[in-house]
Amino acid sequence: MRADAQRNRARILTAAEEVFADGGPHASTEEVARRAGVAVGTVFRHFPTKADLLRALMKRLLQQVTDDAADLIAHGDPATALFDFFARLVERTAANRTVVILLAAEGMEVSITGPLGSLGDAVGELLARGQGVGAIRPEIRLDETMALLTSACQGALQGGWDHDLRRRTLDIMFAGLRPSG
Amino acid sequence: MRADAQRNRARILTAAEEVFADGGPHASTEEVARRAGVAVGTVFRHFPTKADLLRALMKRLLQQVTDDAADLIAHGDPATALFDFFARLVERTAANRTVVILLAAEGMEVSITGPLGSLGDAVGELLARGQGVGAIRPEIRLDETMALLTSACQGALQGGWDHDLRRRTLDIMFAGLRPSG
DNA sequence: GACGATAGTGAGTGGTGACTCATCTTGTCC
DNA sequence: GGACAAGATGAGTCACCACTCACTATCGTC
Numbered sequence: 001m002r003a004d005a006q007r008n009r010a011r012i013l014t015a016a017e018e019v020f021a022d023g024g025p026h027a028s029t030e031e032v033a034r035r036a037g038v039a040v041g042t043v044f045r046h047f048p049t050k051a052d053l054l055r056a057l058m059k060r061l062l063q064q065v066t067d068d069a070a071d072l073i074a075h076g077d078p079a080t081a082l083f084d085f086f087a088r089l090v091e092r093t094a095a096n097r098t099v100v101i102l103l104a105a106e107g108m109e110v111s112i113t114g115p116l117g118s119l120g121d122a123v124g125e126l127l128a129r130g131q132g133v134g135a136i137r138p139e140i141r142l143d144e145t146m147a148l149l150t151s152a153c154q155g156a157l158q159g160g161w162d163h164d165l166r167r168r169t170l171d172i173m174f175a176g177l178r179p180s181g
Numbered sequence: 182m183r184a185d186a187q188r189n190r191a192r193i194l195t196a197a198e199e200v201f202a203d204g205g206p207h208a209s210t211e212e213v214a215r216r217a218g219v220a221v222g223t224v225f226r227h228f229p230t231k232a233d234l235l236r237a238l239m240k241r242l243l244q245q246v247t248d249d250a251a252d253l254i255a256h257g258d259p260a261t262a263l264f265d266f267f268a269r270l271v272e273r274t275a276a277n278r279t280v281v282i283l284l285a286a287e288g289m290e291v292s293i294t295g296p297l298g299s300l301g302d303a304v305g306e307l308l309a310r311g312q313g314v315g316a317i318r319p320e321i322r323l324d325e326t327m328a329l330l331t332s333a334c335q336g337a338l339q340g341g342w343d344h345d346l347r348r349r350t351l352d353i354m355f356a357g358l359r360p361s362g
Numbered sequence: 363g364a365c366g367a368t369a370g371t372g373a374g375t376g377g378t379g380a381c382t383c384a385t386c387t388t389g390t391c392c
Numbered sequence: 393g394g395a396c397a398a399g400a401t402g403a404g405t406c407a408c409c410a411c412t413c414a415c416t417a418t419c420g421t422c
Binding site: 185186219221226 | 370372
């Protein structure tokens, strides 16, 4: 792949992330091209279909989520690592909500449960560590944790919530996970 | 209003409910007209704008939910009424996706104030009563409660959750709402 | 049953957005 | 530094969709 093609591909992905983040679900490919400083044809050379572009964005998002989990298992405080993972995942989901919604509308295997399924082991590890230091009630099970995580992400997809509200809502869920008293 | 006009209005609303339920909010007005057995012009005579049609549908559906809340305000136990409302709505949502799909549409492109406002009032009342008898932490706010409610419903839409898991997940949220100790 | 008012009709309009392709430009390799 | 393939360009095509309007049909009333 030629150097300029590589550079343009990266610029298009970055531009697409921005455009879909604040332009809403009706943002056009033309707008992505404009923000990337590139012609429409170039966008379509790299991503033959708008869905392909969205897929590429999603792949990027999944990579970030996976890295988050691995990072928190390796370096996080066991008492807060699971909560931190919740918060990070919800924020990333909210930032990419247009992408997720559009892909879901295309009937593609991209709902937030898909990636979570493959992350089950990682979340289980974070949960076990939290319970090991008494930060999370011992009777909490993995399936409940995953369900709660899915709910939080799906809720964040609804839009109209600012960062502060998402944070406060998560705090209520966290309170439900912690030992009482 | 003439009798045929009244009849058509009702048929259009019913058709729209079906069409938007399985086609999503991007389904065309033409399709709604076709399913209602009516010409496009007729749809636009009753609802000058597609957004007006969506608004009318949401108003109808949210009214049912609000009635649920009103019933619990009138006859429910203040200590459990809010939790009962959560459980009732979540179980309903698991069977009927239309409300949530249209709520998603609201988040995307249609703004509405009336019905949502009154639902908010009803939930606020349930929340205040729960706090009044010490069943819910006093610092919990209405917007957090609504966000939690949305999350729970969205989560319930994910396939593969049985009644038991939905119940256990809700119990964690309830634990987060109750005073600790 | 005649008549005005109200409602319904559906081809047409305008605008938008995904995608194409003939043509020009640039990176790479010898 | 020349040749040539890979890449970029952007006006143009096509399909779709919200919405209109001149005309027709139907209702309610006397």
